[in-house]
Amino acid sequence: MENKTVYLNGEYLPLSEAKVSVLDRGFLFGDGVYEVIPSYCGHLFHFQDHLQRLENSLAGIRLSNPHTREQWQEILSPLLDRNVDQYIYLQITRGVASKRDHAFPSDIPATVFAMCSNIVPFVGLNEGVKAISMDDTRWKFCNVKAITLLGNILHRQAAVDQGCAEALLVKNGYLIEGAASNVFAVIDGVLCTPPKGNDILPGITRDVILELARKNDIPYSEDKILFSSLQVASEIWVTSSTREIIPVVELDSKMVADGKPGPVWQVMNSIFQAYKQSLIMSEQTFFEFPCEFPVKAMGKAGIDLDLLVIEIVRRHVPDVKNDAVTTRPSKDGNFVAITVIIEASSKKQLDAIYQDLTDHPSILMAL
Numbered sequence: 001m002e003n004k005t006v007y008l009n010g011e012y013l014p015l016s017e018a019k020v021s022v023l024d025r026g027f028l029f030g031d032g033v034y035e036v037i038p039s040y041c042g043h044l045f046h047f048q049d050h051l052q053r054l055e056n057s058l059a060g061i062r063l064s065n066p067h068t069r070e071q072w073q074e075i076l077s078p079l080l081d082r083n084v085d086q087y088i089y090l091q092i093t094r095g096v097a098s099k100r101d102h103a104f105p106s107d108i109p110a111t112v113f114a115m116c117s118n119i120v121p122f123v124g125l126n127e128g129v130k131a132i133s134m135d136d137t138r139w140k141f142c143n144v145k146a147i148t149l150l151g152n153i154l155h156r157q158a159a160v161d162q163g164c165a166e167a168l169l170v171k172n173g174y175l176i177e178g179a180a181s182n183v184f185a186v187i188d189g190v191l192c193t194p195p196k197g198n199d200i201l202p203g204i205t206r207d208v209i210l211e212l213a214r215k216n217d218i219p220y221s222e223d224k225i226l227f228s229s230l231q232v233a234s235e236i237w238v239t240s241s242t243r244e245i246i247p248v249v250e251l252d253s254k255m256v257a258d259g260k261p262g263p264v265w266q267v268m269n270s271i272f273q274a275y276k277q278s279l280i281m282s283e284q285t286f287f288e289f290p291c292e293f294p295v296k297a298m299g300k301a302g303i304d305l306d307l308l309v310i311e312i313v314r315r316h317v318p319d320v321k322n323d324a325v326t327t328r329p330s331k332d333g334n335f336v337a338i339t340v341i342i343e344a345s346s347k348k349q350l351d352a353i354y355q356d357l358t359d360h361p362s363i364l365m366a367l
Contacts, residue, residue: 006115007075015115024111026093028100030148032111033057034091036241038119042082043280045241047073049204053145054090056202060144063094066110079116087242090114091147119242128249128261129165131238133227134158136169136176136199143198155179166238168251171199175225181238181246182206186264187229191220205239212271216364218264235262245269266335267364270298274365278354293344297357297366301329301336305362309338312356316349317342335364 004015025031035054038045051069058065067075076088091113097105138151156179159167167179176194177183182203184193191213196202213220230236234257236248245268247261274296295313299305306327314320324341344350357366 004115005079006113007079008113009109009111012078018113020111020113021096023098023100024093024096025105026091026111026147029102030146030150031061032091032093032147033061033063033145034089034147035145037076037088037090038241039080039086039088039116040276041085041280042080044076044080044088045276045279046204046208049207053202053204054092056143057145058092060141061094061146062104063092063110066092066112075112076114076116079114081116085119086116087119088114088116093147122243122246125246126261128247128259129238130163130250131166131168131178131236131248131252132159132162132164133170133252134167134179136171138169140198142177142201143196145201152179165246166248168236168238168248170227173227175227175230176200178238178240181240181243184209184235184237184239185225185230185233186235186262187225187233189219189234191218191264191268192225193220193222194225195222203239203241205241205244208275209239209245209268209272212268212275216267216271218268233257235264237265245272263334266330270335271365274298289347290343290345293342293350295340295342295350295353295357295366296337297363298335298337299363301334303362305336306338308360308362309340309357312360313340313342313353315356316353317344319343 005012006015006018008018020027033054035050037047037050048069051072055065076090079088080086093111094104095108095110097108134155155167155169159165159179166181168183169176169179174194175183177200182193182200182205184191186192193206193210194200210220210222230251236251236256238246238248245265247265249256249259249261297305297309306325310320310325320340320342326339328337330336354366357363
C-alpha cells in the first residue's frame with residue numbers, strides 16, 4: 001500500500017511520501033469536494049459524466065476547477081492498470097492558507113490528490129443485503145459531493161452496528177437515498193427512484209440504470225417515493241460507482257417480498273454487466289482479424305434460446321458448428337446464457353451480429 005503511486009499537486013510519488021499541510025482547508029474545515037470514477041480494465045466508466053459532476057460540485061462550493069477535462073485525462077491515466085478493475089479517488093480542496101480563517105483565502109492554489117485502488121467484488125451480491133431506515137440528519141447540499149461526510153458516516157456506521165449494509169434515509173416521510181448510495185424500488189411493476197435535487201447525490205450509476213431501463217423497455221419513474229410505499233415494494237436496490245447494483249432483501253428486520261433478489265434486479269444487473277463489457281469492447285483496438293471470438297447472449301429460460309442465437313449468428317457466419325455453442329443457466333434457473341465461438345472477420349461483422357441479437361425481443365442482452 002505504501003508503495004502505491006499516487007498523484008499530488010503535479011507529482012506522481014509513493015503514497016508513503018504524499019504529505020499535505022495541517023493548514024490545508026480540507027483538513028481544517030472539510031473544505032473540498034471529491035469524485036469516485038470506476039475503471040474497468042483501464043477504461044474510465046462514463047468519464048465525461050463524472051467530470052461534469054465534479055465541475056458541478058466545485059461550482060457548488062465556489063472553487064475553480066484547476067484543470068481542463070483533457071488535463072484530467074492526462075493526470076489520471078498513468079494511475080490505471082489495464083489488467084484489473086479499479087476506481088479513481090480524486091479529491092480537491094481549497095488549498096493551504098497562511099492562517100485558519102473561515103472566510104475563503106484568495107490567490108492560493110487548490111490541493112489536488114488522486115489515487116487508484118482495486119475494486120473488490122461485493123460479497124453476497126446474489127443473496128442480497130440487509131438495510132435499516134433512519135431520519136436524514138445531513139445538511140441541505142447533498143447534491144454536492146463534498147468531503148464533509150460526517151453525517152453520512154454516522155448513518156452508515158449505525159447501519160453496520162446493526163448488522164446491515166446500508167441505511168436508507170427518510171425525510172418528511174419520503175425516501176431520499178442511502179448513506180453512501182442511491183436507492184431504487186420496484187413498486188407495482190415500475191422501477192422507481194427519487195428525483196434529482198439538493199437532497200440526493202446525482203449518481204452516475206443511477207443515471208446509467210435509468211438509461212438502460214429506457215432502452216430495454218423496463219417501466220421506470222423518477223418521482224418522490226413515500227417511505228410507507230416500501231411496504232409493498234417487490235424489490236429494493238442501492239447503487240453506487242464501486243458497488244454497482246446491490247439488492248436489499250431485508251429492511252428494518254422485515255423481508256422485502258420473498259427475501260431474495262428479484263427478477264427485475266436479475267435482468268438489470270445482467271444488462272448493466274453487458275453494458276460495461278460493450279464499452280470496453282468499443283474502445284479496444286487490439287483485435288487482429290480474422291480471430292476466434294465469443295458471441296454471448298442471455299434471455300429467459302425455456303424458449304430454445306440456443307437455437308435462436310445460432311440462427312441469428314448464422315446470418316453473418318454461415319459455417320457455425322453446433323459444437324461451438326455452450327449453454328449456461330443462471331443460479332435460479334430463470335435465465336440462460338449462450339456462448340457461440342465464431343471465426344470473426346471484422347469489427348463491422350461483430351457489430352452487425354450484436355445489433356441483430358439486441359433487436360430480438362427474446363434476447364435480454366448481448367455482447
